[in-house]
Amino acid sequence: MNICGFILLLLHSCTLGDGMDHGIVGGHVSVPHSRPYMVYIYNPTTHSNCDGFLVREDFVMTAAHCKGSNLKVYLGVNDTTLLPTGIEVDSFPHKSFENKPGNDIMLLKLKTPATLSKTVTIIDLPNPWNNKILKDCLVMGWGWTTYVYYSPSKVLRELNVTLKDLTNCFEPDVICNDDPFGPSKGDSGGPLVCGGIAQGIVSFNIKRSGGYITGYTRISHHLLWIYNVMSKANKADKVNI
Template identity: 60%
Template sequence: MVYIRDKITKATCGGFLVREDFVMTAAHCKQSHLMVYLGVNDTNSLPDGIEVDPISHPGFSMRKPGHDIMLLKLKTPATLNENVSTIALNEKISKYCMIMGWGWQAYDHVSPSNVLKEACVTLIDSENCGTADTLCTEGSTRPGKGDSGGPLVCGGVAQGIVSLYQNNKNGGYLTLYTHISHYLSWIHDIMKSP
């Protein structure tokens, strides 16, 4: 997990390290002065941050859903160790997944968690989900405010990016994740650029 914070507005998101020099997150997390913090468990004691150059997917728009994916090019590559490592991207998907982040644990809480939290979720069938580039879970176990950009990890592999939440037809909650495998060619093109 990577803790992402704008150094001026203090707005936060989650992300994950996909290579020593790239973090993946949601495009709607883009701010003007983003910093990433690696190896964080408790946000009360942050290590030195790393400045980044954000690269949003060209199809993303705040006015409509879809293409909610962004790569952050680290200006100083990460040093990998027991607390900082990359996560693989893969097209094969498992139905049983895990989400994590520092977001609000409930909507009536006044502040986010300082400690990294995780929860187990199960993917639902894609026909009940929305667009082809989206994965979904439903139910009260879900990411909270401040968890945007964090990974949906299925079978030890990053399969999705926390994107948005909405009420479903049954009055419950539907969480949408950007399906990473739909963007692998774009990701590889950006990451191989000089």
């Protein structure tokens, strides 16, 4: 099976971002601004969107397949029909990402750092010395409410998920979870939050009998890369990021 055939969230009809719009399948509406680290990402060139999450006042984390040349991020969002002023960013996708599972991670440096408040906060990343992931987690986003039909939800939705198997799938930095409900198109780049810590990034899903397998990029596998990008992005020299 080719890459277009089974990675449903990464590529929609083999065109990145095509049809991606504002939900989580089987989820419920989040309490407004209860997930203040969530970030709405919009590409005005392709008219597509992804999700992300604030990890530092000047950095948003998302999926590498959400990359684009004119991305804007929106902080403190609940309803996407009421977007605040967008912030321009510099994009740093992982240099080894190849539109398939693995290395699907990107950092966006905000040209105007966020002002933290009750509706805009940072979420913690995992520590390298404590790599254990709790199995009771939360996933959220502005994606479709079904896997198949265009079904936009303008407000943030979320779903409690229980990770059944933490073993690697496809690549060492991918967590897979088999569940009838979960992220759909438009949820790419959102966080997998376990114990209040961002442990994964929504990357793809695979249709199978009885449901879908969702793949998340495991953040702890990329901590050195993350801190290297953050350090170099603040300097003139951006070579080999």
